[in-house]
Amino acid sequence: MTKTIKTSALIIGGGGAGLSAALNLNSEDIVLIERGGSNSVFSPWNMMIRPKEELREKILQMGGNINDSALVDAFLWDYDKAIEDLQKAGIKLRESNIGLIPDYSLPGTETKKILRNKLKEKKGGRSIKGSVENFLTDKKDEVVGVVVRLFDSGQAVNVFFRYAILASGGLGGLFKFTTGSRDSDGSVLALCREIGLKTRDLEFFMFHxxxxxxxxxxxxxxxxxxxxxxxxxxxxxxxxxxxxxxxxxxxxxxxxxxxxxxxxxxxxxxxxxxxxxxxxxxxxxxxxxxxxxxxxxxxxxxxxxxxxxxxxxxxHFSIGGITINENGQTSRSNLYAAGEVTGGLHGSNRIGGLAILEALIFGRRAALDINEKLKTTNRDIKTPVNMKKVGRLGLSREVKAMAWEALGPLKTDKKLQELKEFLQSKKSLTSQEKLLKEIAELCLARKESIGAFRKSK
Ligand SMILES: Cc1cc2nc3c(=O)[nH]c(=O)nc-3n(C[C@H](O)[C@H](O)[C@H](O)COP(=O)(O)OP(=O)(O)OC[C@H]3O[C@@H](n4cnc5c(N)ncnc54)[C@H](O)[C@@H]3O)c2cc1C
The missing domain is CATH 3.90.700 (Flavocytochrome C3; Chain A, domain 1)
Structure with missing residues (x-):
């Protein structure tokens, strides 16, 4: 029989967003699942510090004013709290060329280590090394759990939750060339599309x-x-x-x-x-x-x-992603999302030095909202009957290379069409292939270059 874990609050992802969420949740039965890699480890965590009004203007201008202004306001509202959280966790910061940066020779590695240790000290904070492979839905098609493949034993475990925070990072791992971790590979976002979770601006990426x-x-x-x-x-x-x-x-x-x-x-x-x-x-x-x-x-x-x-x-960075409100809640009320997996804050392009802050701020906001909800929800989590497994992950090197050529820094309709037709010709598509096909279609529909989206005639 498949082993089962139950938790009030599941977090998928152990980067800046997931750890910020975990450390701000009050619940004593938190489960955080993560693979080995994370963009938050590759990153130097250089954080832009500017007066709020100036920053607001810059974010909207850079984003071509298609940003979700409620997210921009929420971000600015909690801007100082994210820095305070880092300092409270014992992270030393120094001035950088744009604001503040953790004062270590490998800032991402060291900061993550400190935050992970804080989670270990937290009562009821449990962290699991494994990969989420499927969503589990109940008879009303609500997502109530996930299937996780554990790294140590290779065993599949069903994890059921009351609330989940999706903090699974960006899409770099879908491409042949990425500046970040191959583990941030759109797998969870692809599962989200399988259940029809709302997303936005998926065709906007930053390259380096x-x-x-x-x-x-x-x-x-x-x-x-x-x-x-x-x-x-x-x-x-x-x-x-x-x-x-x-x-x-x-x-x-x-x-x-x-x-x-x-x-x-x-x-x-x-x-x-x-x-x-x-x-x-x-x-x-x-x-x-x-x-x-x-x-x-x-x-x-x-x-x-x-x-x-x-x-x-x-x-380099996924600008679009899961649609959230200012508390990180998605279009499904028990699913929250934070960090690079989400879209809306940056509109069509991002200013450097805001991504880590975004991950910390919305991880925190999601946790605080769930803390409130858990005060009044029944904590008994039942194993659903008529459960359905959703999604199938996987992506070949060939498709990653095609994704790079079609969805890379300068798009052409010819390459986009080739990717779309190649995927259409396959007998059955994995969830990540479906996601790539959807992105190719969005890119085909967008005729003009705007923000980080560049198309050649
Ligand atoms: C080289 C580099 C430099 C950067 N420099 C800066 C900078 O100076 N300043 C700045 O603000 N931003 C910078 N960024 C961007 C910023 O670091 C990222 O946007 C941010 O770290 C994203 O955090 P996150 O928590 O959303 O995602 P991540 O840190 O990518 O974490 C995602 C987590 O989800 C897990 N995961 C994914 N899929 C699954 C699955 N199926 N099952 C289980 N776990 C899963 C991963 O293992 C990981 O733990 C940089 C990025 C890179 C790559």
Whole structure:
């Protein structure tokens, strides 16, 4: 018989959003399920700090005013509380170029460790390493549980809940190239679409040109000073960037032409390899190795040994996602969502430095709302009769490569149509394939470039 766990509050995801939710829930029978990876570990947690009115204007302007303004207001309302929560948890913060950043050499890894330890200390906080594979619905088609495959035993367990917080991150893992974790792969969002949960702006993604894919280094996103110390060339050593982008990179002033820059790298990457060639002095390189946040990855190399580094553009952030209200509640009253899996706050594009804050703030808001609801709900969780298993996960490398070509930084109707037709021709689609098909259709329907969505005629 399948083992069963019952909980008042289930959290799927152990990144910034899931941990913030877990630490703010009062219930003494919380279950947090997570896979091994999370974008919150890859991230340096650089948080933008600005006066609220200024930030409000910037968010709406960047988002093309298609943002959910109630979410923007809720975000700004709790902005300071998210920082207070981090400080209360014992996380040391220092000033950064845009606001605040945890003061550790690996901020994401260290911050997550501290928050996880807090959860361990919490009475009734239980965390499970495993992967959610299906939703379980009752005879009224309400989602009342999930099937989890445990990592240690390989066993499938049914987890039934009164409330669930979906904090499963973005869609990067659906693509061949991502700056984040392959575990944030749209699996839970795909299950949500199977049950008709409302979503929005799913066709809006952020991309980044500078993922290191050179086998001598860890696969990671680089930024800042190192970009000014390189020239960018193709396999035959030809520089391929427009003078405007090359200049902006040299002077570290590329943020205003970010989409154009990403497009130029992407188009080159479709033709062949992309390299960054080091053009700095030996002294600069040695100083960089000691002082810069990315210096450590070059530690064992002399400059002449890393003359050329292979780079590739990659998926960076999901702007759209599950539709939520200001308390993180979705279109189903017992399902909440927070963090990168949700949409609405950023509209059509996101300002850098707000994603971690978004995850912390809406994780917290969802938890507080559930705390209130649990005061008046019957805690007895029954195992439903006539239970149905929903969804089937899985995605091949071939489809991930096609997704990258069709849904990458510069979309064309031809590639989108190819992806759609390829998926249509399959006998049966996994939940993630259905999600990709839906996104391809949304991209086909959107004719003009807007915000982070770029289409070539
Ligand atoms: C390289 C990089 C740098 C970044 N830098 C910044 C920055 O400086 N500032 C900023 O604000 N933002 C930054 N971001 C963005 C930000 O880090 C993310 O948006 C944020 O961490 C998302 O948090 P989350 O909790 O929503 O999702 P995640 O941290 O991705 O967590 C998702 C969780 O869900 C789990 N999960 C997924 N599917 C399943 C499943 N089926 N079953 C069980 N568990 C599942 C995963 O294992 C994981 O635990 C960066 C992102 C990257 C990749």
């Amino acid at each position: 040109p500078f993922l290191v894919v050179d086998k001598r280094f860890p696969r990671l996103l680089i930024s800042g000073d190192i970009l000014t110390a390189m020239e960018y060339e193709d396999e035959s050593g030809e520089q391929f960037l427009s003078a405007e982008v090359a200049d902006a990179l040299r002077n570290n002033k590329h943020h205003h032409i970010f989409p154009q820059m990403t497009e130029e790298f992407y188009l080159q990457s479709l033709k062949g390899k992309v390299y960054g060639r080091m053009v700095c002095s030996d002294d600069w390189f040695e100083r960089f190795k000691k002082e810069n946040e990315f210096g450590s990855i070059f530690q064992k190399f002399k400059k002449e040994e890393v003359e050329k580094i292979e780079l590739h553009p990659a998926f």
